[in-house]
Amino acid sequence: MTATRAEGPDLEQLLAAVPPGETPDLHGAFPRLDEARIQELSALGERRPTRRGEVLIAEGEPDEMFYVVLSGRVAAVEALGTPEQRVIRVHGPGRFLGELGLLTGQVAFLTWLVADPGEVIAIPAERLRQITLSDPAFGDEVLRAFLIRRWLVLDQGLGFRIVGSRYSPDTRRLREFAARNRLPHRFVDLESDTAADALLRHLGLGPEETPVVIWRDRVLHNPSNAELAGLIGLRSDRSRSEICDLVVVGGGPAGLAAAVYGASEGLDTSLLDGVAVGGQAGRTSRIENYLGFPAGISGGELAERAIIQAEKFGARATVPAEVIGMEAGEGEHVLRLAxxxxxxxxxxxxATGARYRRLPVPRLEEYEESSVYYAATPMEAQVCAGDPVVVVGGGNSGGQAALFLADHAAQVRLVIRERELGEYMSRYLADRIERDPRVEVLVHTEVRELQGERGVLESVVVEDLDTHERRVLPAHELMVFIGADPCTEWLPDTVAVDSGGYVLTGPAAVQDGSGLDGGQARQPLLLETSTPGVFAAGDVRSGSTKRVASAVGEGSMAVRLVHEYLATVR
Structure with a gap:
């Protein structure tokens, strides 16, 4: 790799401002490698000197090299070469550089600049992946550090900026896409951020031209999700001209498990998702009853770990890639994309899962673009900060959202139709809510009206189902978790579904007992649909348990059945 040096009159000023020493380790994000490990890596990479001002990793460029600092110091810099450049962190001998993009193929979100000359070990990213496969302990250390570093840059609001109005549908679309894909960014709100007007004037833009995405010297005017994905290297550009063994449609827990097991067991596997991997689980602030994570894990981190695992085995993931149709050919299935x-x-x-249902109340559409949400992620928490919030739904999703938002909102009220919290909610979660004074629970209650002016929610009217007494609850945001409908509208008629639209599998898929293809002797395999070679797993399947663990199990089981099917057709 050819070394480059940053240029510009402000470079020396920036280097002179680098603080002495190095940034303390934060939660294991910046571990120091021991001498034995450094010697192992030295034999696998190239040792080379560094010079002051040299750029090792450039912001906005693919992160293709894994560096270990042997001597000298390296600074992580945001917006190098712009008026907003600043030093974020400083690392010294024994530390390794980089972030999650080194494993996922995304571009770097910081520039890593040599502050004091010294020496580094440089290892190509592909070789690093091979090392982590042969040395799981080291691989886990690197993955854990990179995941925490991603959390830190998200928390600090680094990366690109989305400038627009919180009431704009396109602004919300871009923010949701960035949040669900855990892309480092900062939202500049035209309604409340005092710097927004000056920023737009500097760019020669008016408020009516927003939303825009700004990153260094690039300005994207109301980009599509695919354009934003291309900017940061999220969308795969691998050729899809050849027929692969397995395509998994949907990146929730079932789809991710299928991709991991399919690729690890030798199938040429592709995963497609229209928005982000993780599905509904990816929108969950904390999953506390998933096996192996006694302290709980966020849905976003679980999804991120899973997609790295799938790609490690050779699966190809493409996001966004919305599937709008499927057709059967000679020994193959063709999926049409939007x-x-x-x-x-x-x-x-x-494995397309299900989407949350909309609340059946008047004027809902009037407030959906500005004040109604169907997830509780850090993006929603930022919107709700200091506001009164109403959460609707008596299942685990509603309970988790109420607890998560209680750390950010001024007041949280949980509205449920059930007579007690534990009717459809896990007992551990119901107990936590009942002990939390920040969450007021209104049982046996439904939402009747939404109130506010010019599309901005001000209050929610609820009614007790026994007494019919109505109550006005102040609310600037309404979070809705009242069940879900399957994402099956793209399926052809040849794939049988039940009365609710969920995909039928196994014997239920051919209820007349005639077998597949209208008369073949073979009955569908356990998770096979009425179309031979097409399987269903997770929440989209009729009769599924609607839990993360069961979805993962079905995804892995479906791969075993795919092997069985392919053996018969080959």
Whole structure:
């Protein structure tokens, strides 16, 4: 790799401002490698000197090299070469550089600049992946550090900026896409951020031209999700011209498990998702009853770990890639994408899950663009900060949202139809809510009206189902978790569904007992649909348990059945 040196009159001023010493380790984000490990890596990479001002990793460029600092110091800098440049962190001998993009293929969100000359070990990213496969302990140390570093840059609001009004549908779309994909960014709100007007004037733009995405010297005017994904290297550009063994549609827990097991067991596997990996689970602030994580894990981190695991085994993930149709060909299934592309596979696993239902109240559409949400992630927490919030839903999603938002909102009220919290909610979660004084629970109650002016929610009217007494609850945001409908509108009629639209599998898929293809002797395999070679797993499947653990189990089981199917057709 050819070394480059940053240029510009402010470079020396920036280097002179680098604080002495190094940034303390934060939660294991910046571990120091021991001498034995450094010697092992020295034999696998190139030792080379560094000079003051040299750029090792450039912001906005693919992160393709893993560096270990042997001597000298390296600074992580935001917006190098712009008036907003600043030093974020400083690292010395024994530390390794980089962030999650080194494993995922995304571009770097910081520039790593040599502050004091010394020496580094440089290892290509592909070789690093091989090392982590052969040395799981080291791989886990690197992955854990990179995940925490991603959390830190998200928390600090580094990365690109989304400038727009919180009431704009396109602004909300971009923010949700960035948040669900855990992309480092900062939201500049036209309604409340005092710097927004000056920023737009500097760019020669008016408020009516927003939303815009700004990153260094690039300005994207109301980009599509695919354009934003391309900016940061999220969307795969791998060729899809050949027929693959397996395409998994949907990146929730079931789809991610299918991708991991499919690729690890030798199938040429592709995963497609229209928005982000993680599904509904990815929107969950904390999953506390998933096996192996006694302290709990956020849905976003679980999804991030899973997609890295799938890609480690060779699975190809493409996001966003919305599937709008499927057609059967000679020994293959062709999936049509919204962008006009298509993907062909010998077998398909449908893991598209379900989307939350909308609240059946008047004027809902008037407030949906500004004040109604169907997730509780850090993005929603930022919106709700200091506001009164109403959460609707008596299941685990509603309970988790209420507890998470209680750390940010001025007041949280949880509205449920059930007579007690534990009716549909896990007992551990119901107990925590009942002990939390920050959450007021209104049982046996439903929302009747939404109130506010010019599309901005001010209050929610609820009614007790026994007494019919109504109460006005102040609320600037309404969070809705009242059940879900399956994402199956893209499926052809040849895939049988039940009365609720969920995909039928196994014997239920051919209820007349005639077998597949209207008369073949073979009955569908356990998770196979009425279309041979097409399987379903997770929440989208009729009769599924609607839990993360069961979805993961079904995704892995579906892969075993795919092997069985492919053996018969080959």
């Amino acid at each position: 962008d006009g592309d298509s993907v062909a596979a010998r077998a398909v696993i449908i």
